[in-house]
Amino acid sequence: MDLVVVVYLFIKIFAFARICPAGYNQAHSSMRSQGFSMEIDIRSASDIGIAVRAARKAQRLRQDDAAGSIGVSESFLGKLEKGAQSVQWGKLFQVLDGLGVRVIVDVPDEAGELFAGEEVKRYARVGRAEKRRRAREDADES
Known part of the structure; x- marks a missing residue:
């Protein structure tokens, strides 16, 4: 049986407001105050890259600013976002943690x-x- 990795993206309130349909925000203000999470089925390195890029952009961070605040090189973050097939696990989890991305293995x-x-x-x-x-x-x- 294949393992399915589920990534929860904890997106800031402003990102929640930007992606929800009109009227949804008022009806779900309690959800918005707690943040928003989204499950993404990860099946490849490029899927992780897309999730990382989405989390960074949802926080309106430039790649160089995000890399600097997380403590990795801009080059590493760029490779990760492009779905590099080989990355250092420690740095990967450092980026995920820095962007508020939680990984759960089902x-x-x-x-x-x-x-x-x-x-x-x-x-x-x-x-x-x-x-x-x-x-x-x-x-x-x-």
Whole structure:
């Protein structure tokens, strides 16, 4: 079964007002005050690029300004928006976070149960590593 990645774009209120039909804004003012989200089915790198570009433009940010405030190069952001097939995962998530884009992976129930188990193991590993780090720091201070 294919995994479907769902991207929620949290678009600023002014963007919500620009894309909704006349009269819709008054009827849905509570939605507008909380922001607007939209699910987009992502099946390729170019789909992610389109979502990133839409999120940036909805915030009325120029590419160079967005890249600078997020902490990536304008070149990287441009490549990402064009759907580059190979990008650094860390920088990708940095851009998504910087633009308010949340990524959710929709997996079959069986995979979700396995994922939950792996998350518990990961948090335990992180906890043990943090405990070791604190012990080393305490030993260095002594």
